[in-house]
Amino acid sequence: MFISYISDFQLSDRFGRKTMLAVGSVTYTLLANIISWLPNLTVLLVFRFCMGLMHPTSIHAGYTLALEVNQPKHRAATGILIFLPWAFCDIALGGYGYLLRDWRWFSFTVSLPALLFLPALWFIDESPRWLIVRGRYDDALQVLRKAARWNKAELPAEGELLALMDDIKKEALIDGKEGEASTPGFMNSLKVIVKEVTVLVKTRRIRSITLSFYMQFIVLGMVYYGISFGADKLGVDPFVYMAVNGVVEIPSGTVTIPLVGKLGRRLSCTLSFVVTAGSLMVLGFIPSGLNWLVITMAMVGKLAISIAYQVVFLYACELFPTEVRVRGLGTSTILAKAGAVLAPFILEILGSIKSWLPMVIFGIAGFLAAVSTFWLPESFTPPMMDTVAELEAVYGAKETRTATDEYQLEHPKEVIREQA
Template structure:
């Protein structure tokens, strides 16, 4: 997984080098009298002399592109300017649209067919398509490939992540969970320098896709999750995997009879849970129906609805701002290669700052703080001249660092605040909202960035500030027990509310709240 994550990063963030916003001018045909008078329109139209001697404005069909930064891009090769400029944003967004549907189906696919199977399927399809994409003759076919590759990203990454978590001891899970995605940040750093060396989009795409082939042989020696095998009743296969792991780790397993008895017990519990949940894995149609039922559960009661909608707003803004800042170099007028490399650098400290800050300040205060810190520099950037490139990059990266820290804290916050019975569905639908925000980010740059380069940043800054306000409706979870049911969440909120509204002095009210928390613990 630590090898596969960088390949995902190349396709995820590398799109910034493939479809940049390039300076361009209309290439005048022989019948052109002159370029259109308006500077903006001169890029997209020209004045042509008609047969009767008059002039008329006609749309431009060919352009000359600025090749001082990139020698060849998808933008210049397929003329994605003027009336086709929306395809630049579509090239980035369609990847996240595929990820939206991939995230929706990933849980059902992994539970039905296995973690290793879906990791293999996703990796193989992603590898094949990423190596074919640079040679496609049509931008429309490219968009289809990007959509399918986007679907394969959560299919492979999430299945692999679950597999890694399920085969690790509890004491190693935190370290493994963090280290798996650390190569993502390192790859973004390297991608900045790599893009500087290879200015042609096709060679950049090919050379970053070929390493995917090296990952495929690893799938042949990878074992399926023994937990999944046990739940599915494949006890012989699970026993084989456990015995292999014991040999590698020089560990002693319990007697085979004891292991089989434990497997039978787990299998019976899984069958009982499946029957109780009305066979939630019986088919794709039922799985989609369960998704709708899951969303209804998250908004059915008053307190649960307040928490769910607050997190939906937070994740939507986090996805929009995070990816908006990732793709903004061409509109900000800064060196795109430096911008990409520094963006990766900002990913590294955010992973180390998150835990101590969340522990010291609490989840609500720290997430609010970093959303406000995100908003500050983005709002100020509108008043900074682009000639001060170092200051533009510094403020943009400060916002990038803050939104990355906020993203990690809010994800932790959500995992603690959603009750156990809706935790997975709560986080899953929140992730889908973040994907929607990521899909919108390139269009915000494309549409609003054509007005002024600082307008999208202003929108991102305002959105981050508004998101910080939504945390006021969320309870602190730093020292609170994790609740198991929606009913216990509602009951807890009612008791706390009654304690604060009671005609007691402040000291008695605080004592009542502490007693309620102690009872929950």
């Protein structure tokens, strides 16, 4: 997981979203198509390790890039629909795996379509938000002009744009001292590493956001995969169970869009965790013999945690500022994977005591995750922040929403300039 941390969000924040999306996608696709024909298990495991390294690299960089170039009104639809193919693939793989049992041909045929995505990388532009934070104003202007031309929009004067970009760059905590990162020596290199690692907990507001999402992602990984791994406990055919899981996840990629649009991110997140907790905790009180009710409640929990996954991922991407966005998502995802690692141990150890006990534990964890949302600000109306300093200026001044707060949330760049 540590190596995944280095290759994923640290390099994406340093070298760019498009760069790491391209590196991750190309490497993953090539390895996935080669792995089916490897001669021995050792080489296969090495390739699988490299694939596991590249998968989050491309996913997180691509997801972040997609949201950073979208207007606020389109972010929810983009951030949720982008994962809808996952549900359809779950449904298809259940049936396809049942029909094609040879693992080599199965792996090769499901990996081959990934080659169709690679030409699209040529037409993708870098995130202008990231370019601004890194001080590459000319490249950012080129991307913005291209976007304005395609959308038939008119940009402000170049001088005004450059002044705004300069304000954003000055507020960036990372590489704020340009000479420090390039100065040779062990101590200076160590200072840069410590600065990059601690930036997510350096100030009060970013610290509360980071720790809240860490709690939620641990629960997401543990509960989501815990329910998915519980097929044998429920006595269901694994192929059918996988297909049903895909069907259950389709609403999480569709009805979630109007849900977050009407209720906002925080309330949607809280409700989905509460429904998860309620549906799983009730399993401990269902009389034996009512297997249909057990499966029904488990699937309700799977639906709710799938919705929570979509909302929390969108929510985190909106709240983490541009300069640390992929870093925040990446560290959060590491904790989600840690939760997924815990899931089978909870199922086996606690399941040997009482079959329903693991699901109750997952339900309690879902309730705790719902409580952790109380420390998060709403991200429905305001634009995405670019720097940690901007986040602190907008969200950190007051916890209650007044007329002044509304102005700050809608005009963060103006607030920064006024305070300067």
